[in-house]
Amino acid sequence: MAFIPHTEADVTAMLAAIGANSIEDLFDEIPAALRVGSLQAVPEALNEMQIGRLMSERAQADGLHLNFIGAGAYEHHIPSAVWAITTRGEFYSAYTPYQAEASQGTLQVIYEFQSMITRLTGMQAANASMYDGASALAEAALMAVRANRKSGSSTILVPTTVHPHYRRVAVAATANQGLKFLEVPYSPERGVVLPETLRGHEGQDITALVIQQPNFFGNLEDVDALTHWARQRNILVIAVVNPISLGLLKPPGEWGGTGVDIAVGEGQPLGVPLSAGGPYFGFMTTRMEHIRQMPGRIVGRTLDLNGREGFTLTLQAREQHIRRAKATSNICTNQGLLVTAATIYLSIMGPQGLARTAAASHQRTRELVGALTRVPGVRQAFSGPLFHEAALLLDRPVAPVLEALRLRGIHGGVDLAPWYPGLGNALLVCATETRTSADIERYRLALDEVMQHNARAA
Amino acid sequence: MSKLPPDLKYTSSHEWVRSLPDGTVEIGITDHAQSALGDLVFVDVPEAGRAVKAGEACVVVESVKAASDVYSPLSGEITAGNPVLASEPEAVNKDAYGAWLIRLKPAAGALEQAQLLSAADYQKVLDAEGG
Numbered sequence: 001m002a003f004i005p006h007t008e009a010d011v012t013a014m015l016a017a018i019g020a021n022s023i024e025d026l027f028d029e030i031p032a033a034l035r036v037g038s039l040q041a042v043p044e045a046l047n048e049m050q051i052g053r054l055m056s057e058r059a060q061a062d063g064l065h066l067n068f069i070g071a072g073a074y075e076h077h078i079p080s081a082v083w084a085i086t087t088r089g090e091f092y093s094a095y096t097p098y099q100a101e102a103s104q105g106t107l108q109v110i111y112e113f114q115s116m117i118t119r120l121t122g123m124q125a126a127n128a129s130m131y132d133g134a135s136a137l138a139e140a141a142l143m144a145v146r147a148n149r150k151s152g153s154s155t156i157l158v159p160t161t162v163h164p165h166y167r168r169v170a171v172a173a174t175a176n177q178g179l180k181f182l183e184v185p186y187s188p189e190r191g192v193v194l195p196e197t198l199r200g201h202e203g204q205d206i207t208a209l210v211i212q213q214p215n216f217f218g219n220l221e222d223v224d225a226l227t228h229w230a231r232q233r234n235i236l237v238i239a240v241v242n243p244i245s246l247g248l249l250k251p252p253g254e255w256g257g258t259g260v261d262i263a264v265g266e267g268q269p270l271g272v273p274l275s276a277g278g279p280y281f282g283f284m285t286t287r288m289e290h291i292r293q294m295p296g297r298i299v300g301r302t303l304d305l306n307g308r309e310g311f312t313l314t315l316q317a318r319e320q321h322i323r324r325a326k327a328t329s330n331i332c333t334n335q336g337l338l339v340t341a342a343t344i345y346l347s348i349m350g351p352q353g354l355a356r357t358a359a360a361s362h363q364r365t366r367e368l369v370g371a372l373t374r375v376p377g378v379r380q381a382f383s384g385p386l387f388h389e390a391a392l393l394l395d396r397p398v399a400p401v402l403e404a405l406r407l408r409g410i411h412g413g414v415d416l417a418p419w420y421p422g423l424g425n426a427l428l429v430c431a432t433e434t435r436t437s438a439d440i441e442r443y444r445l446a447l448d449e450v451m452q453h454n455a456r457a458a
Numbered sequence: 459m460s461k462l463p464p465d466l467k468y469t470s471s472h473e474w475v476r477s478l479p480d481g482t483v484e485i486g487i488t489d490h491a492q493s494a495l496g497d498l499v500f501v502d503v504p505e506a507g508r509a510v511k512a513g514e515a516c517v518v519v520e521s522v523k524a525a526s527d528v529y530s531p532l533s534g535e536i537t538a539g540n541p542v543l544a545s546e547p548e549a550v551n552k553d554a555y556g557a558w559l560i561r562l563k564p565a566a567g568a569l570e571q572a573q574l575l576s577a578a579d580y581q582k583v584l585d586a587e588g589g
Contacts, residue, residue, distance in 0.1 A: 149505045292500060292520070317500075317525035326527070 122253025
């Protein structure tokens with residue numbers, strides 16, 4: 001059906017039918033003081049040629065920097081087929097269909113997505129996606145409070161090795177729901193949570209423990225020991241995982257032998273471009289025993305009256321259109337377009353492609369760390385295994401160094417000082433499979449030059 | 459219409475209460491309620507030890523078409539949730555007056571204060587709703 005806006009005659013007829021003089025009259029119960037009035041900051045309309053030119057100028061202002069920033073969003077190669085297929089008219093919608101079962105193709109894509117994410121994480125059930133990784137963690141914390149009946153404290157242990165943005169989002173999103181987040185410190189030598197750090201919480205009423213793998217510094221946590229500790233004490237475990245890393249690392253469904261209760265993560269690495277920070281998508285998985293506490297939509301496979309296979313939204317009694325204020329969440333949609341891209345990305349890559357991408361990213365990061373720590377005044381912040389990011393320590397503040405690198409066409413990483421002042425002059429760097437040895441050498445030479453130049457200036 | 463067991467007490471929100479010899483009570487939903495809900499697929503019972511107030515939602519019954527709260531008719535402490543319902547929620551559809559949802563130890567005086575209906579009075583509620 002074509003979408004045809006109301007004509008002026010339609011509008012006049014409808015207003016006459018209800019006895020209103022103008023559309024403005026329909027809003028007159030909103031006090032004038034609360035109304036925006038004319039939108040003076042909005043510029044005049046541009047034609048297609050003008051807007052095309054404006055947008056290319058803005059895009060050029062970004063430059064074409066060589067990127068070594070990770071910290072939650074990663075530059076991976078995206079096969080051309082991913083977006084060529086995703087942007088086909090049949091798929092090109094960002095939304096869960098409202099007349100859901102009439103859109104069997106869309107439901108099947110979501111079902112395939114759920115199946116792939118479930119396999120990837122080793123968990124039993126996945127939902128149709130969340131807004132992003134950080135909001136998925138916030139929802140996981142709320143879900144854990146609902147699911148853990150043995151705990152009455154709504155207290156979540158969150159190591160400071162969890163992404164600082166995720167921690168802020170989790171606190172902000174649950175601020176009015178009585179959740180308490182207790183920070184767990186990390187080992188300054190190893191940059192991971194030592195299992196013995198948790199001993200201080202033994203005997204306390206703790207609802208859930210969050211474990212990020214790889215953690216924000218790129219380091220690998222002792223996920224088995226941490227999961228085992230929590231599950232022995234009726235503490236639910238929430239895993240935050242990087243989906244590419246699961247091509248190589250043990251899936252959260254197997255951590256500690258029993259697996260975790262909820263696994264969430266940022267889906268952007270799976271075929272979604274960096275794109276100035278979004279839109280991205282989150283994923284969320286759980287065990288069957290908790291599925292009724294999981295927020296979001298779930299697509300199931302079923303048979304119709306005639307025995308034909310079909311797809312349907314299932315377990316909807318958790319959702320707000322049925323449960324109203326007591327729904328598990330106000331999440332009632334999913335990031336459909338990005339989920340479609342991720343599903344196509346995963347199907348093109350396959351388990352072997354994902355493992356190769358993960359291994360290549362790890363290899364490039366080790367090469368990068370090796371190269372940069374040859375520069376005088378640069379050393380590695382932590383010892384121990386890492387995935388595709390590493391924290392480095394410089395002998396001087398990081399921000400001016402990054403600015404000097406930027407002028408040389410390189411995004412050198414993330415300055416950790418604002419988030420981890422105790423860590424000193426720490427720089428978080430990342431290399432994925434898209435960085436070549438020549439790229440890494442270019443970074444090393446630029447850093448060497450910047451460090452020498454700054455030393456002379458000082 | 460189904461027969462209402464005369465030895466039970468009822469509420470206008472379609473719960474029933476059975477007094478047990480040890481002073482605790484069993485609470486369930488009436489046959490009318492299960493019939494209105496349709497086939498139950500999940501019953502979410504609380505942990506033993508939880509204190510509830512009269513009128514507080516304490517159980518969620520989920521059918522293929524809706525999820526509804528069950529309200530405790532009495533104040534007290536929950537002593538058990540029916541363990542059978544985790545694997546057999548349909549027990550409530552089969553035998554609404556046998557498949558209790560929770561057992562509760564009423565707070566002092568709670569049983570007397572609760573405004574419970576006799577079978578005959580609850581029948582009037584049903585007649586009024588049906589009419």
